[in-house]
Amino acid sequence: MKTKLIPPQEIFVARRFALVKRVRAISENSIVILNTAPEVARNRDNEYAYRHDSDFYYLTGFTEPEAFLVIQTIGDKTTTHLFCRPKDLEREIWDGIRLGPEAAPEELGIDYAYSIADLDTKMPELMTGFDQVFTRNHTNELMDEYLRKWTGELAKKSRLGISKPSVFQDVECLIHDMRLFKDESEIATMQQAAWISSQAHLAAMKRSKPGLKEYHLEAEILYTFRNHGSESVAYNSIVATGENACVLHYRAADSILKDGDLCLIDAGCELLGYASDITRTFPVNGKFSPAQAQAYNLVLAAQEAAIAKCKVGESFQAPHDAALEVLTKGLFEMGILNQQQHGSIESAIENKAYQPYYMHRTSHWLGMDVHDVGSYRELNDPNKAWRTLQPNMILTVEPGLYFRPSKEIPKEYWNIGIRIEDDVVITTGEPLILSRDVPVTVSEIEAWMAQSS
Template sequence: MSLPPDDIAPYAARRHRLMERMRAAGGGIAVLATAPEAVRNRDAEYPYRHDSDFFYLTGFTEPEAWLVLIAGATDRALLFCRPRHVEHEIWEGKRFGPEAAAERFGFDDAHPIDALDELMPTLLMDQPTLYAPLAGNRRADGRLRRWLAAARESGRGGRLPPERQQDVAPILAEMRLIKDATEIAAMRRAAKISAGAHARAMRAARAGMREYELEAELLYEFRRQGAQSVAYNSIVAAGANACVLHYPAGDAVLRDGDLVLIDAGCEVDSYASDITRTFPVNGRYSGPQRALYDLTAAAQDAAVQATAPGRSCNDSHDAAVRVLAQGMLDLKLLKGSLDGVIESGAYSRYYMHRTGHWLGLDVHDVGDYRQPGPAQGGERPWRALQAGMMLTIEPGIYVRPADDVPEAYWNIGIRIEDDALVTDEGCELITRGVPVQAGEIEALMRE
């Protein structure tokens, strides 16, 4: 049996907020399924991970579960879940079962999962709007269609199924953008554990090791400190591999004189962390490596200064690009003027990704980067940051061999990434438990 959250009040409060919004729009019924289990091969399954939206509203982590919220004169929150089963529990572990789940997680009622097909057509009756994730889980979509069809066929005496369908995913994405105290606490813990794992990998790195050996150091520290999972597959890229943005940890050998780029983070209580550091195998940056590293660090500093309430979520990217582009010109990686290489996009030869993304229950978390509402001049403006948002700040530079590129910079890939909580005053980098300045990294590796 999965352990329930210590405090279920935040989950009940989120359900209440969603139902308030539904009620303000005339009422209705929301139906969400958790993620299905997935077979890895034969009769072995992938480690189970619940659906993030479902968890956000319930705190419930067992598979085969559905949430039903009815917003009207009286709000109701119902859970459908697997019943207790002695034989299955011998093999798979204890289940809550409907009765215990309703009490422990604060639902008005709970039913066995097998009762869904019987009860859902009736629950849909007299609800003006059905709120559900549209075009999401194919199996869930199919069941919803069948329940709607059954409700239409059985409609009599003036009772009708919902006339409208509303995608609930964008509503939940807006809610999830602003983290509450429970979420921030989980993300702080994930950040602390991940920072410790990066520091461990720096101390362990030696010429002759392989990338997967450093990955093992990360995974060990994640689990040793209580993280339940990785937030994403770790990137451990030695030498030229760092110029591949999503390079998985492989068997390449760490060589004296090369850099190692590690992009890795753990998940704690379903919340992600996301850290990238780039450090020298031998504990000391060469001149060209230090020049590119310091440039990337300066770009991150500029992006951090541009991350504050009321600022556009794109301001940090613009700030980082301006610093990086000027550095590319200074180092003779590019020719021309600063405004020219930015306007033409010439800088993207060496910096081809955005400077950050939302972070939360998903490592690339939900939420629009543009302001809700109609477009202005053909495009909606960038969203303004608010206190409680969590995002990454991750500039980088990746130099591949080319005839017009100084050879000293060939095959150097550098990224620096931290997790930033937007505060009333600006932002707080919650992942600085591992050093970021080149001199501090060198000092750590000498320990």
């Protein structure tokens, strides 16, 4: 299939120039060098399904492997170059159509394009005369190897008056701060991804009944993702029934769904390079027990308190603090924490008395990667304050409670694992929840499952 540009070419061109503006603020004589992700072997003569590098796609819209982007900036002049696989009829018969360097400039809005076979010959030439290189600093072994090779070639020509770059800057921090703020097309794509993921969660709830295995529900999820046009999962799906729900990164396996148990599903699709991330917990038989409903409603109240803090001007930490307060108070009310041992709610939070039952954070950034890029702390702040939430940031809100059998826990709560997760856009008004096409309250979940049975 021919490489497609979604969204339009102009958006990728604008992103490149936005990056150049940030680079120029540091140096007006610089070259940006970025490579995409390599293909990865799964086993003999077989590769994992290829997934492009997120930063590379963000700047180019190009999804083929073996590609390099080069941006030269001198004063107010900018020139862009792309290295990519050449057209090759024999390889295209086996592996699919390539865009090729001849079509790349017009298709991608790039000034010049070359065969990847010319990379080592051409790159020293393109680097000549530039003071600073903006690249991934020491996080990409392949790029490090190339840079040593290219600067070594330039060093050999020093007697000819040719100088090599002397400063290597981190380009990731610049790109990642850009990616933290989503534009309209990105938000629309993530809204659609969340809708598809919601349909998958609905399908899994509908299929659920005692006697099935976790992988049966996973199959419903995967089918729904692909049936609605998603390219892939955004991460390995979690389908965890009973005690397995207390294992945070559990993978769907062959455990049997039992009457009276809960099932926790954490699953999201990837659409056009963007992730969704939704978690719901529901009763296998369609009806919460009193203890399950109590624990579930506590987690839901914590999520509601956290979402209420997803507003401009609040810190990234604020939703987590709000969730902790609700959860810790609830743990006292359930008799799991007690005043004699743990003191006040504030003291219990300070001493992390909640941690055996809630051991992860409430939020993370969401975007092209499920744990998306962007600093959680204020940039250039010597005090490292938490990042202030601003419009068009997107984060998850996912409090949970996990009760393994223990003498500190009343028996009716044993093996209850609950997490509720939604995707939230920071706006100038109320938070926009992208993922509420799937039920979230006890009554909504029970009504859907009763309707589906």
